Amino acid sequence: MKMHRSQKIVFSIATLLIGAMLAVYFKSTPEQPIRETRDMWEIRMQLQNEQNTQQVLQNELNELKAIQSQYQSASEHVQVEVLNESMERLREKAGLVEITDPGVVINLIPMKFDDEDEAVEPELTPELLNRLINELNAYGAKHIAIENERQTNMTAIRYVGDRIHINQRPLADLPLSVKVASDDPDRLLSYIEVSQSRDEFAMHYIQFKLEKKSNIEIPAFDGTFQLQHIEVIEEDEAGVD
Amino acid sequence: MWVPFLFLLIGVGLGLLTDFSIPELYSNYLSIAILAAMDTLFGGIRAHLEKKFNQQIFISGFFFNISLAVVLTFIGQQLGVDLYLAAIFAFGLRLFKNISIIRRYIFRLPNKK
Numbered sequence: 001m002k003m004h005r006s007q008k009i010v011f012s013i014a015t016l017l018i019g020a021m022l023a024v025y026f027k028s029t030p031e032q033p034i035r036e037t038r039d040m041w042e043i044r045m046q047l048q049n050e051q052n053t054q055q056v057l058q059n060e061l062n063e064l065k066a067i068q069s070q071y072q073s074a075s076e077h078v079q080v081e082v083l084n085e086s087m088e089r090l091r092e093k094a095g096l097v098e099i100t101d102p103g104v105v106i107n108l109i110p111m112k113f114d115d116e117d118e119a120v121e122p123e124l125t126p127e128l129l130n131r132l133i134n135e136l137n138a139y140g141a142k143h144i145a146i147e148n149e150r151q152t153n154m155t156a157i158r159y160v161g162d163r164i165h166i167n168q169r170p171l172a173d174l175p176l177s178v179k180v181a182s183d184d185p186d187r188l189l190s191y192i193e194v195s196q197s198r199d200e201f202a203m204h205y206i207q208f209k210l211e212k213k214s215n216i217e218i219p220a221f222d223g224t225f226q227l228q229h230i231e232v233i234e235e236d237e238a239g240v241d
Numbered sequence: 242m243w244v245p246f247l248f249l250l251i252g253v254g255l256g257l258l259t260d261f262s263i264p265e266l267y268s269n270y271l272s273i274a275i276l277a278a279m280d281t282l283f284g285g286i287r288a289h290l291e292k293k294f295n296q297q298i299f300i301s302g303f304f305f306n307i308s309l310a311v312v313l314t315f316i317g318q319q320l321g322v323d324l325y326l327a328a329i330f331a332f333g334l335r336l337f338k339n340i341s342i343i344r345r346y347i348f349r350l351p352n353k354k
Contacts, residue, residue: 010296011285012248014303018278019252025271028262 095152095221099143101181103216104189106132107209108201109175122174122205126157126164132197133157136180139191143181143218147172150221167223174206179216186212269318270311273325277310278303280332283339290346306332 038046070082091097110122133151136144144151149166157166164171182188189212192198198208263271281303288294310328317324344350 006296007289007294008244010299011245011282014278014282014285014299015245015249016252016255018275018282019249019254020256021252021271021275021278023253023256024261024263025268025275027257028265028268028271 094225095143095150098220099181099218100215101143101218102185102214103141103143103179103181103212103218104185104192105211105213105216106178106180106192107175107211108178109207109209111202111205111207120205124164124171124174124176124204124206126159128197128200128204128206129157129164129166131200132178135195135197136178136188136192139182139188139195140184141180141182141188143179145179145218147176147178148219150219152221152225154225155221167221179218181216181218269325270314273310273314273328274307276329276332276336277306280336280339281306283336283343287339287342287346290343 067082067086071079088097092099108124111120113119129146133144133146146157146166149155149169149171151166155167157164159165160170180188189210192208192210201208281299284302285294285299288299310325310332313328314325317327
């Protein structure tokens with residue numbers, strides 16, 4: 001299997017080229033890993049967000065630890081008291097307790113038109129209400145009720161047929177009132193005044209009339225929660241570590 | 242026989258060391274060019290084993306095949322027809338045929354014909 005000298009050179013150059021092409025090819029193709037496109041500011045914002053989240057979680061942990069130590073240290077009577085207290089707090093969080101708190105009432109009223117001919121029917125949709133609730137929550141609302149239907153974490157606002165149902169009950173026609181309890185009603189009020197929801201409702205010919213009240217009564221949620229993925233574990237030694 | 246192999250390694254090293262890379266868009270062309278080059282190379286080895294090797298044919302074939310494959314791919318991309326499949330098919334088929342013949346020579350297996 002003897003090779004001519006020139007033949008060898010030709011083969012060598014051919015393989016050299018192939019090798020170089022292969023190397024370039026493999027270097028070029030996996031060139032697109034996910035690139036970091038965020039700038040400094042965005043990364044800093046994200047870091048801040050994460051730190052805030054951590055802070056919140058830390059606070060929660062501390063609270064729970066305090067409760068735990070109370071359980072462990074105190075006598076039975078105090079234990080029961082603490083248990084009741086936690087239960088009450090959780091019930092309040094879940095929306096099972098009637099609330100009387102300062103807050104804002106948003107009256108949703110059909111937009112008025114000067115000229116009767118131009119009048120357009122206002123159109124309320126579940127999306128609008130959902131967005132409003134999201135926005136209110138973002139602005140620091142603590143408890144919300146739409147037309148005395150308490151909004152809980154499990155509340156569904158949706159069409160059933162062509163009517164909007166909240167908590168499986170049909171919603172009345174406009175005008176409606178949305179009650180929002182907050183620790184800082186002034187702030188909430190000014191937020192709502194410039195909120196995006198206000199514009200979105202206006203696009204559907206619904207106006208906001210805002211009222212600040214020192215006492216709003218927000219009814220309790222009176223249905224039953226349907227928790228699909230949670231069940232009670234019944235064990236004798238529950239609560240003992 | 243080991244000199245070409247050494248040059249292959251040198252080529253790979255050269256390609257990796259130089260900071261040269263082609264855009265993703267053209268990787269199609271490069272892959273088809275590699276295939277064409279390999280096809281010609283194995284064709285050359287086969288011809289050498291059959292003692293029919295002709296340097297001019299090898300060199301012209303090497304560059305001509307690469308160019309043809311790239312041009313075919315280009316035209317295919319312009320027309321929206323995957324013409325490069327034709328190149329892959331032809332080259333791939335011949336590659337296997339050549340390698341099988343080379344195998345017979347190397348392991349001294351009886352020839353089919």
